[in-house]
Amino acid sequence: MSKPITIIDDGLSRVQVYSDWLNNADACFEKLQQEVEWQHRKIILFGKEHSIPRQESWVGEQGVGYQYSGHRYIAAGWPECLANVPAQIEKAFGWKANSALLNFYTDGQNSMGWHSDDEPELGHNPTIMILSVGEPRTFQMRHKKEKQQKHAIELAHGSLLIMSKETQHHWQHAIPKRAKIKQPRISCTFRKVLV
Numbered sequence: 211m212s213k214p215i216t217i218i219d220d221g222l223s224r225v226q227v228y229s230d231w232l233n234n235a236d237a238c239f240e241k242l243q244q245e246v247e248w249q250h251r252k253i254i255l256f257g258k259e260h261s262i263p264r265q266e267s268w269v270g271e272q273g274v275g276y277q278y279s280g281h282r283y284i285a286a287g288w289p290e291c292l293a294n295v296p297a298q299i300e301k302a303f304g305w306k307a308n309s310a311l312l313n314f315y316t317d318g319q320n321s322m323g324w325h326s327d328d329e330p331e332l333g334h335n336p337t338i339m340i341l342s343v344g345e346p347r348t349f350q351m352r353h354k355k356e357k358q359q360k361h362a363i364e365l366a367h368g369s370l371l372i373m374s375k376e377t378q379h380h381w382q383h384a385i386p387k388r389a390k391i392k393q394p395r396i397s398c399t400f401r402k403v404l405v
């Protein structure tokens with residue numbers, strides 16, 4: 211395993227990236243596009259219905275549930291191409307995910323707004339590992355209180371980004387729109403939901 215690039219390591223929060231982590235990233239990207247049941251979730255904002263600007267799927271060990279934006283999702287298993295990834299991650303980092311939120315960004319018009327992954331079912335200091343395949347996209351981070359503290363990280367095809375320790379308390383992250391990007395990207399955001 212190559213050495214990670216450390217983005218944040220200030221004693222409280224830690225963010226690291228392994229730029230070329232997944233061996234079979236091309237095959238994984240193809241299979242995820244074909245195998246996953248992608249959903250275009252809708253949200254109500256000020257009484258009006260909107261489609262969120264990307265597609266999603268909740269996957270993982272049978273029965274693991276997740277609640278966000280007023281919906282509850284239950285995992286029905288891993289897509290075949292991700293089935294071995296939690297064990298690979300565990301071998302490398304000693305941390306085992308039981309689920310993942312998958313995001314499909316069709317092109318640079320798709321995005322994700324500022325947020326922290328701080329849902330209560332993830333526990334107090336959740337580790338989140340994001341595997342990226344497809345078109346590289348910028349992963350932005352900003353400190354919640356000291357707004358001048360910012361980072362922008364290009365997440366390459368096959369890269370793994372790890373957020374750990376107190377990162378979700380102190381930082382938010384986002385995937386901004388990019389008008390020039392015409393190609394798709396998939397992110398697999400591995401999580402350990404407390405069951």
Ligand SMILES: O=C(O)CCC(=O)C(=O)O
Pocket residue numbers: 311313322327340349365383384385397399
């Ligand atoms: O697509 C990404 O890299 C970010 C995804 C994310 O932040 C999330 O699913 O919570």
Ligand SMILES: [Fe+2]
Pocket residue numbers: 325326327383
């Ligand atoms: Fe997130």
